[in-house]
Amino acid sequence: MSINLLALVGATLTIATPLVWAGIGELVVERSGVLHLGIEGVMYAGAFVGFVAALESGSPWVGLGAAVVGGMVCGALMALLTVGLGLNQHVSGIGLTLLLIAVCEFSARLRYAGERPRLAEKFSTLTDANPVVAQYGLTYVAFLALAPAAWWVLRSTGAGFRLRAVGESFEAADVAGISVRWTRTWALVVGSALMAVGGAFLTLAVLGSFTIDIINGRGWVCVALVIFARWRVWPVVGGALVFAATDALQLQLAITSAFADVPRELMLALPYLAVIAALAVWGRAVCYPATYLRPYERG
Amino acid sequence: ACGGSTGEESETADGDAPLVYGVFATPLEEPWDGAIHAALAEAADEGEIRYQHVDNLSTADAMERALRDIAENEQPDAIVGDAFAAEDAVRAVAADYPDIVFAFGSGGKPQEPNFSVFDNWLQDPAYLAGMLAGGLTESDTIGVVGAMPIPEVNRIVNAFIAGATETNPDATVKVSFINTFFDPAAAKQAAQAHLSAGADVLFAERDGVIAAAEEADVPAIGMMVDQEEEAPGHVATSLIWHMRPTVDAVVAQVSDGAEAVDLGEYSFMKVGGSELAELNTDIVGGIPDDLVAAVEDKEAQIMDGSFVTPVDETTPAGSVDAGGK
Amino acid sequence: MTDGTSPGLDTPASAGDPPYLQLQGVTKQYGSLVANDDVSLSVGRGEVVGLLGENGAGKSTLMKVAYGLVRPDTGTLSLDGRPRTLGSPREARAAGIGIVTQEFSLVETMTVTENVALATMPLGRVDLAAARARVLSTLDETGVDLDPDAPVEALSIGERQRVEIVKALVHECRILILDEPTAVLVPQDVEALFSTVTRLRSAGLGVLFVSHKLREVERICDRVVVLRRGRVVAERPIGDVDARTLAALMMGDAEPPSTAAAGALGATDEPAPEEQPHAARQDGPARPRLAVADLTLVRSGRRVLDDVALEVGPGEILGVAGVSGNGQTELLEALAGTATPSGGRIELDGHDITGADVPARLERGLGRLTEDRRASVVGTMTVEDNLVLEDLARFTRRAGLLDRGAVRAHAEELIARYAIRARPTDRVATLSGGNMQKVLLARALARRPRVLLAAQPTRGLDVGAYAYVHEQLLALRNEGTGVLLISEDLDELLALADRLVVLLRGRVVGALDRADATPQRLGLLMTGGEAA
Amino acid sequence: MMPVRIALRDTPPRWTAAAAVAVAVVLTLALTAVPIRLAGANPPAAFERYLLTPLTSGHGLQEVLLTATPLIFTGIAVAIAFRAGYWNIGAEGQFLAGTVGTTAVGLWLADLPAAIALPLGLLAGAAGGTAWALLPAWLRRRGGIDEVVTTLLLNPVALLVVQGLLNGPWRNSESGFTDSDRVGAGYDLGPILPGGRVHWGFAIALVVAAVAWVVTTRTATGLRIRACGQSPKAAAFSGIAVDRIQWRCALASGAVAGLGGASQVMGVQHQLTATISDGYGYTGIVVATLGGLSALGVVAVALLLGDVTVGAQNVSLVLQVPTQLGDVFSALLLLLVLACLAGRRYRLVRRPPPRTADGAPPRTERRERS
Numbered sequence A: 001m002s003i004n005l006l007a008l009v010g011a012t013l014t015i016a017t018p019l020v021w022a023g024i025g026e027l028v029v030e031r032s033g034v035l036h037l038g039i040e041g042v043m044y045a046g047a048f049v050g051f052v053a054a055l056e057s058g059s060p061w062v063g064l065g066a067a068v069v070g071g072m073v074c075g076a077l078m079a080l081l082t083v084g085l086g087l088n089q090h091v092s093g094i095g096l097t098l099l100l101i102a103v104c105e106f107s108a109r110l111r112y113a114g115e116r117p118r119l120a121e122k123f124s125t126l127t128d129a130n131p132v133v134a135q136y137g138l139t140y141v142a143f144l145a146l147a148p149a150a151w152w153v154l155r156s157t158g159a160g161f162r163l164r165a166v167g168e169s170f171e172a173a174d175v176a177g178i179s180v181r182w183t184r185t186w187a188l189v190v191g192s193a194l195m196a197v198g199g200a201f202l203t204l205a206v207l208g209s210f211t212i213d214i215i216n217g218r219g220w221v222c223v224a225l226v227i228f229a230r231w232r233v234w235p236v237v238g239g240a241l242v243f244a245a246t247d248a249l250q251l252q253l254a255i256t257s258a259f260a261d262v263p264r265e266l267m268l269a270l271p272y273l274a275v276i277a278a279l280a281v282w283g284r285a286v287c288y289p290a291t292y293l294r295p296y297e298r299g
Numbered sequence B: 001a002c003g004g005s006t007g008e009e010s011e012t013a014d015g016d017a018p019l020v021y022g023v024f025a026t027p028l029e030e031p032w033d034g035a036i037h038a039a040l041a042e043a044a045d046e047g048e049i050r051y052q053h054v055d056n057l058s059t060a061d062a063m064e065r066a067l068r069d070i071a072e073n074e075q076p077d078a079i080v081g082d083a084f085a086a087e088d089a090v091r092a093v094a095a096d097y098p099d100i101v102f103a104f105g106s107g108g109k110p111q112e113p114n115f116s117v118f119d120n121w122l123q124d125p126a127y128l129a130g131m132l133a134g135g136l137t138e139s140d141t142i143g144v145v146g147a148m149p150i151p152e153v154n155r156i157v158n159a160f161i162a163g164a165t166e167t168n169p170d171a172t173v174k175v176s177f178i179n180t181f182f183d184p185a186a187a188k189q190a191a192q193a194h195l196s197a198g199a200d201v202l203f204a205e206r207d208g209v210i211a212a213a214e215e216a217d218v219p220a221i222g223m224m225v226d227q228e229e230e231a232p233g234h235v236a237t238s239l240i241w242h243m244r245p246t247v248d249a250v251v252a253q254v255s256d257g258a259e260a261v262d263l264g265e266y267s268f269m270k271v272g273g274s275e276l277a278e279l280n281t282d283i284v285g286g287i288p289d290d291l292v293a294a295v296e297d298k299e300a301q302i303m304d305g306s307f308v309t310p311v312d313e314t315t316p317a318g319s320v321d322a323g324g325k
Numbered sequence C: 001m002t003d004g005t006s007p008g009l010d011t012p013a014s015a016g017d018p019p020y021l022q023l024q025g026v027t028k029q030y031g032s033l034v035a036n037d038d039v040s041l042s043v044g045r046g047e048v049v050g051l052l053g054e055n056g057a058g059k060s061t062l063m064k065v066a067y068g069l070v071r072p073d074t075g076t077l078s079l080d081g082r083p084r085t086l087g088s089p090r091e092a093r094a095a096g097i098g099i100v101t102q103e104f105s106l107v108e109t110m111t112v113t114e115n116v117a118l119a120t121m122p123l124g125r126v127d128l129a130a131a132r133a134r135v136l137s138t139l140d141e142t143g144v145d146l147d148p149d150a151p152v153e154a155l156s157i158g159e160r161q162r163v164e165i166v167k168a169l170v171h172e173c174r175i176l177i178l179d180e181p182t183a184v185l186v187p188q189d190v191e192a193l194f195s196t197v198t199r200l201r202s203a204g205l206g207v208l209f210v211s212h213k214l215r216e217v218e219r220i221c222d223r224v225v226v227l228r229r230g231r232v233v234a235e236r237p238i239g240d241v242d243a244r245t246l247a248a249l250m251m252g253d254a255e256p257p258s259t260a261a262a263g264a265l266g267a268t269d270e271p272a273p274e275e276q277p278h279a280a281r282q283d284g285p286a287r288p289r290l291a292v293a294d295l296t297l298v299r300s301g302r303r304v305l306d307d308v309a310l311e312v313g314p315g316e317i318l319g320v321a322g323v324s325g326n327g328q329t330e331l332l333e334a335l336a337g338t339a340t341p342s343g344g345r346i347e348l349d350g351h352d353i354t355g356a357d358v359p360a361r362l363e364r365g366l367g368r369l370t371e372d373r374r375a376s377v378v379g380t381m382t383v384e385d386n387l388v389l390e391d392l393a394r395f396t397r398r399a400g401l402l403d404r405g406a407v408r409a410h411a412e413e414l415i416a417r418y419a420i421r422a423r424p425t426d427r428v429a430t431l432s433g434g435n436m437q438k439v440l441l442a443r444a445l446a447r448r449p450r451v452l453l454a455a456q457p458t459r460g461l462d463v464g465a466y467a468y469v470h471e472q473l474l475a476l477r478n479e480g481t482g483v484l485l486i487s488e489d490l491d492e493l494l495a496l497a498d499r500l501v502v503l504l505r506g507r508v509v510g511a512l513d514r515a516d517a518t519p520q521r522l523g524l525l526m527t528g529g530e531a532a
Numbered sequence D: 001m002m003p004v005r006i007a008l009r010d011t012p013p014r015w016t017a018a019a020a021v022a023v024a025v026v027l028t029l030a031l032t033a034v035p036i037r038l039a040g041a042n043p044p045a046a047f048e049r050y051l052l053t054p055l056t057s058g059h060g061l062q063e064v065l066l067t068a069t070p071l072i073f074t075g076i077a078v079a080i081a082f083r084a085g086y087w088n089i090g091a092e093g094q095f096l097a098g099t100v101g102t103t104a105v106g107l108w109l110a111d112l113p114a115a116i117a118l119p120l121g122l123l124a125g126a127a128g129g130t131a132w133a134l135l136p137a138w139l140r141r142r143g144g145i146d147e148v149v150t151t152l153l154l155n156p157v158a159l160l161v162v163q164g165l166l167n168g169p170w171r172n173s174e175s176g177f178t179d180s181d182r183v184g185a186g187y188d189l190g191p192i193l194p195g196g197r198v199h200w201g202f203a204i205a206l207v208v209a210a211v212a213w214v215v216t217t218r219t220a221t222g223l224r225i226r227a228c229g230q231s232p233k234a235a236a237f238s239g240i241a242v243d244r245i246q247w248r249c250a251l252a253s254g255a256v257a258g259l260g261g262a263s264q265v266m267g268v269q270h271q272l273t274a275t276i277s278d279g280y281g282y283t284g285i286v287v288a289t290l291g292g293l294s295a296l297g298v299v300a301v302a303l304l305l306g307d308v309t310v311g312a313q314n315v316s317l318v319l320q321v322p323t324q325l326g327d328v329f330s331a332l333l334l335l336l337v338l339a340c341l342a343g344r345r346y347r348l349v350r351r352p353p354p355r356t357a358d359g360a361p362p363r364t365e366r367r368e369r370s
């Protein structure tokens, strides 16, 4: 049988959506010189908090709001660790991920012991015209609003310049009267909110239910995408699309008799290999933000 | 699964009821262990047993540690769990504690003197579900999303295919695996791939598929527990695993002394180890009466043993032209 | 604490109105080290106050306190007589204070314009066109030459310093802090800066000027304050001080600076007598120690080195003059072995080392002192480890084990011999640049190099260190080592070099003997005004 | 205005490390009391089991060492790479590759005698880890391709390789389940104490740690490695071949992680399973950084985590609280230890009576920030 192209594109957009939200969130944070390995946990928290709120209130919108707030709280926590206390960013991030996932699963266990509740009402696709445009609102926002906005803010607003200044040189930011601590804190808060939305997209739009392991490594993929994209918005989006496209393709190939005996795992590995290959082809000499991984201390 | 509550219930339970430990490799949220846990918890609520459990022992050393800890310090009468991915460790511990009844989900053989094995033999309901799906599809294409091609899943999927073939020789059954027990988002994407490839009936061996069916407004078949309420308009029925008969067999062993037997058939339909949930005829497009009749007829044959579902544990190809095979 | 006068009393500024800026009892400790100890200092309207002191005396720290970059442990700051809290640079800017910090504070990935505009950007949309216009106007007011659209990472050190100055001048301010602004500037730029400062001063600007160059201080300051070990040890109107006494004050009990230093510092005008430039070269024309033939280096399409040819004989110091950014850095890298030339030939004692890697060059007896100290030492490692880094083989026993004892002994010996103010176990990052430079010097000289590359060896060093480095270089020369001295400090070149060449846009545009080299001629050559 | 202020210490005295950990533990207990109550258990009982029970019984102690073993391997692996300034986030994948290597020989040459099998199995593991580290290291050295992305993305790929093998050629011949057959008995790393659970892999881990310690602290190579990690520019200037050193450390890192995989197969699992790595590679990053990239630190942190892991399992088993509570506990402990260790750099000092010339109150207090 032949591949259904429309469906392929449609699936690609859906799969890419959480990556775009969270990826841009990670980008914002990393531009300020902080590596946010808490992303996996923040997405997880967003998915869970959003779900619980939506379940209790009966409205996915409330869920989305809760996810955003939850994300901001997680961001503030990460800021406390890496900005306030100046702790090692690798450990803080991984530690935060472990903590958030553990707390969410613990609460899930206490709340929904055993049974798997579903949302009475979840976000639905805006139209059903054809698979390409039959997307969730959050997908449209991600590609048509979030990405351009992020690009514009970073490129041509003072906020963007301050973010980059802090990411590139403490001294320069300091002398220019830009508060390194506040800038990084805000970057973490805003970025984490975006990550949380990325996670909530899965529970509030795609599934309408929550199961453990729901993020399943998507956060790590975003970290890779951001570095792969060299901290620029459009390449992040592009990378997310490449990743999602290979994933969607893999799903279709898996059920076409022609590919029946290609090892499934090979196809499942395609998205990762695709990103690595892309990086290998035109990913020379990544230069990190100069203050990457460095805590800020003032005399 | 219920945090400390289970523990407290067990204390309230009858003092000399046997103490049974549930020891699980995956979190209880995973349906397979979830089903075992549910049956044990139920037995505990009825005062049949006192029940304690620990889950998420993903590595062999964690599993062995827990088992030895329990066997050493808690004097249990029986330990029930799943030995997949830790066969060696579990069997070693069982050998060291011959007086304790060990009953484990396992692909291996029983081990003298006290290690019995069980498994979820759902081929019967799977066959019936296949018949149903075969009858429901109009595009002659059925989509199946499974976790990974392990024997327990394979024989279910193969029985399902066989059933579909019976009611619809021209049906094509497409199978995809997401290679993880969780990640419903991926399962949903896989299901949508099926839909885009023309499938109009889905078999949800994993979470996430029903959501896709709901959106695409096609019927779906659930798994492990009755998932009808998840999408009343779309879940035609579900394969249900009842561990209770197995648990009762274990309790019997506790009183009559440990044995090394294959408890597999306690999961068979005719002993009530598994069933097909009541057909939900008010799904989209409904279910034609003759199809309902056919399924119920076959069900009866299985119960009286006049029909035995073939067991085939080979990995199903990604796309099976039922008619062709 | 200060000898006699309490600060600010007899200064013109405070005659009528209170001083613009007044620091009182400022104390700042870093761990056990007291960087500033109860320092008081004031600047008045239209007044230029010079701040002098050895490396690590506490000048930069004090300046950072005044700008809110460093929070003192105790002390008060008042503006126009009113006590103020300067919690942050933002408030300092608001209060009309501008600064040129000693270490660059630039965002390398941004353009000159963006760097200059950074401090005044709104959160919302920024109008870069307007910012660019402002930069351009400031540029021609101050006669500084810069491309407003160039990314800073593409600029040379000298050019970056210009950016810093423009950054400080582009915004209106009443008090300007200049921390060693001239350390990396060529004479033309220094002139431009001074005339601007003089102009603004007459318009009422108050200036705090930190420098190690007494001649400059004498030129534009009204009053000098001398710091030693974090305390104010003297405060005098410029009228009644001379270079020697200042130097003595700065170094405290230390012996007064040699005439070489004093000469270089312009305290005396004739070149110091006891140097015999050609002393070591009586015995005819020997084979050159270092011979460079049509050396070419291409970077991103530009020929940053263009057929450079040089020869350095034994016992000779060859000076390389030039406005920064004309290939000095690249020349150094090519010779040091950290950049591979696109063409040409480098010979050391007749051995071709063009393709040799760094260790091989070190083996042949090449020593290096680079302009970028912080990229030549591992700041987070100890002094003793840095001292053996180039020479690890010598300190390795069998099984690759490091002979810690020998390393320590080596460090202690060098620390003693080169009067480095540090312990073997101090992290190099915590040393002042002066001592850092001594560490590098010690490391380079410890291997008795046959050829020494010295780039900006005294940049930002205080009188003592300055003189010390010069003495070392001369001594080395007299022992027969060939020295290639790359410097933007004409006084230094004229004081040390036997012969001079001038680099302009990567080519050697002039070679002259020290006898007929004058600042004027050099200046012309460096700016392309004259072909030699 | 407070009479004391916070000041930086020059170098924190050694004993403070222990104190910091103690403080962190206390804070963790305080913070986890609530969730423990929520789970229907009583906190003191839980705390005792989290931290003390494992250490008080001989066999509990063994479990701690057993649990710490893979973490020592991955921790050392990560530390080696990080020290050289090569950000290897791929210990997880390299660990898995190691298990694959060992299982391969363990299945194909199942009947070898222990004398040959043991070294061969370990070697195969190290080789597997090295092989998995090869591509990122090579891309980095040849093309300056960032290793963080490549190593990170190869982790899921490694897991897929394992699953592919288990679904395909190595599917269990008896049960048909997706875990391999048992490796040859010759490959078993026996218990150190007869009847005990700690296998010789632990001893090997200690040896590896000791070697790493000697190399980094006592040899010229160690000095070069540190120089590369802390200032590549300066290192290159001093004639150190930064690329080559980082390349070698990258491969060594992979080898050690792979060795960890080998030890886990030969000492614990005796077969390959899809869940053989409980995120050891990622935890290794934590262990290494928390341990200050020093071999001794790595061992110490690995043991601490081992203790908490064993304790957590014990808690959920005996007090019937969800296992995730243990994860909450260890994650919190992790972050708090990190914070307290960082806090050692500060100390409180009494502020000297402020001097003010004109009696104006000193304005410094409100500027204090730690």
Ligand SMILES: Nc1ncnc2c1ncn2[C@@H]1O[C@H](COP(=O)(O)OP(=O)(O)OP(=O)(O)O)[C@@H](O)[C@H]1O
Binding pocket: A299, C030, C033, C034, C035, C053, C054, C055, C056, C057, C058, C059, C060, C061, C062, C102, C430, C431, C432, C433, C434, C462
């Ligand atoms: N961030 C810091 N951490 C620790 N110590 C510091 C720090 N900054 C300055 N110091 C100490 O304060 C002393 C004074 O430093 P400062 O920069 O004021 O010296 P300086 O007078 O500017 O020297 P130079 O002439 O080299 O610029 C230094 O010797 C240094 O030891």
Ligand SMILES: Nc1ncnc2c1ncn2[C@@H]1O[C@H](COP(=O)(O)OP(=O)(O)OP(=O)(O)O)[C@@H](O)[C@H]1O
Binding pocket: C055, C056, C060, C102, C103, C429, C430, C431, C432, C433, C434, C435, C459, C460, C461, C462
């Ligand atoms: N991270 C640090 N830790 C400790 N001290 C530091 C640190 N950074 C700078 N310093 C101190 O700050 C002082 C000024 O630092 P700086 O780099 O300005 O020295 P410098 O100006 O290069 O010295 P010089 O005037 O000789 O060039 C130095 O004396 C140094 O001791």
Ligand SMILES: [Mg+2]
Binding pocket: C059, C060, C061, C102, C179
């Ligand atoms: Mg200074």
Ligand SMILES: [Mg+2]
Binding pocket: C055, C102, C180, C433, C460, C461
């Ligand atoms: Mg200086």
